[in-house]
Each structure stands twice: as structure tokens, then as C-alpha cells.
Amino acid sequence: MRIIQSIQNRIYEIRGERVMLDKxxxxxxxxxxxxxxxxxNRNIKRFPTDFMFQLTKEEWEAIRYQVDMLESNSSLRTQFASSKRGGIRYMPYVFTEQGVAMLSSVVNSEKAISMNIAIMRAFVEIRKTLLVQNDLKEQLRLVKNKIGEHDAQLNQIYDALENILDEKAAQRKWEDRDRIGFKK
Structure with missing residues (x-):
């Protein structure tokens, strides 16, 4: 389970897709x-743009902090090809879930096969978590709507009580007024 958590930490959301970095x-x-x-590259026909794409500088900068934090706390420390200034020479490629599945047919080693199985399980776990979150969001929306309805009903009750109290106060004032005219 620890490996799946480690893999889940390496799945990023880019261009509306959950992806993993090539490194x-x-x-x-x-x-x-x-x-x-x-x-x-030897099997590039197997990787259309919805399976794999290269990050732009803006996309890389958007996730770079997360990647650096993860690497500083990780046993999977690898480096991008670096230039003399310490920057990256090439923008990384990222693979969607389908791209990772396709990698299993391209990278053929025992380790790659077992890791691919773990990666697929990590993607499935993320999908399950998102389904639960969406269900909770829907339940919260329903509760919010219900509370809104109750607020409106409570406001109507409050207004009705206020009107009754105003009528009682007006009636009391009428009965307590000084009488004019002949008194017995």
C-alpha cells in the first residue's frame, strides 16, 4: 500500500488530465x-497526444515546486538532464493513464511489469477517491439547498410572529389609552 501512496503522490493534474512525469x-x-x-520514440505511433505530451515551460513551472518537495522527501531521487546553469535542458514528457498502460508494451522488464500493475492500481484508487469526493460534494449541495429552504421558511415564521406581536402591542395601546368624555 505504501508504494501505491508513493505513486499517487507522483500523479499530477495537467490540462485536465491526471499524468505522471517521464522521470x-x-x-x-x-x-x-x-x-x-x-x-x-522507437514506438512513437503507440503514443498519441492523449497518451503522452510534452510540458510547456508554464506547466513545468506550475508543478515544479511539488516535484522538488516530493524529491527532497523521496527515495526516488532522479535528475532531469541539466544544463550548466542548473536548469532543465528538455521539458519533461508526461503520460496519461492510457500512456502508462501503453508503456507496459514498450518497456519490457520484470520491474516495469510489476510497477505498471501498481501504477494502474494507484490510478484506480484516485478515481475511487474522486468518486467519493464528488458524492460528498453532491450531498453538501443538497444540504445547503435544504438549509436555504429552511431559512426562507424560518423567515416567514419570524415575520408572522412579528406581525402578531405588533397587533398585540397595538391592541394593548388601544385598551390602555386615556378615555375621553363622560366617565361613570
């Missing part, structure tokens, strides 16, 4: 990122 997959498969990319 994280290479580390999980116990291979070099360069070798993973070579295997993909």
Missing part, C-alpha cells in the same frame, strides 16, 4: 529517463 516512471521502472524516452 518518475523511469525511476519506478529502475531505468534511466533517457532509455525510457528512447523506447517511446
Amino acid at each position: 518518475d516512471l523511469a525511476a519506478l521502472y529502475e531505468t534511466e529517463t533517457k532509455r525510457l524516452k528512447e523506447a517511446v
Whole structure:
């Protein structure tokens, strides 16, 4: 279960897709990122843009802090190909769930096969969690609507009570007034 949690921490949301970085997959498969990319490039027809795409600089900057934090706390420490200034030379590729599944047919080692199974399980767990969250959101929305209805009803009750109290106060004032005219 620990490995699945570790994998889930490496799944990011980019362009509305849940994806994994090429370097994280290479580390999980116990291979070099360069070798993973070579295997993909030899079989590029298997990886359409909905299976794999390259990050833009903006997308990379958006997740870079998360990646750096994860790497500083992780045993899966790998490095991107670096330039002399310490930046990355190439923008990373990311793989969607279908792309990761396709990788199993491209990277063929015992470690890759077992890791692919764990990765698929991690994606399934995330999907289950999202379904539960969506269910909870729907329940909260229903409760909020119900409370809104109750607020309106309570306001009507409050207004009716206020009107009754105003009528009673007006009636009391009428009965307690000084009488004019002949008194017995």
C-alpha cells in the first residue's frame, strides 16, 4: 500500500488530465529517463497526444515546486538532464493513464511489469477517491439547498410572529389609552 501512496503522490493534474512525469516512471521502472524516452520514440505511433505530451515551460513551472518537495522527501531521487546553469535542458514528457498502460508494451522488464500493475492500481484508487469526493460534494449541495429552504421558511415564521406581536402591542395601546368624555 505504501508504494501505491508513493505513486499517487507522483500523479499530477495537467490540462485536465491526471499524468505522471517521464522521470518518475523511469525511476519506478529502475531505468534511466533517457532509455525510457528512447523506447517511446522507437514506438512513437503507440503514443498519441492523449497518451503522452510534452510540458510547456508554464506547466513545468506550475508543478515544479511539488516535484522538488516530493524529491527532497523521496527515495526516488532522479535528475532531469541539466544544463550548466542548473536548469532543465528538455521539458519533461508526461503520460496519461492510457500512456502508462501503453508503456507496459514498450518497456519490457520484470520491474516495469510489476510497477505498471501498481501504477494502474494507484490510478484506480484516485478515481475511487474522486468518486467519493464528488458524492460528498453532491450531498453538501443538497444540504445547503435544504438549509436555504429552511431559512426562507424560518423567515416567514419570524415575520408572522412579528406581525402578531405588533397587533398585540397595538391592541394593548388601544385598551390602555386615556378615555375621553363622560366617565361613570
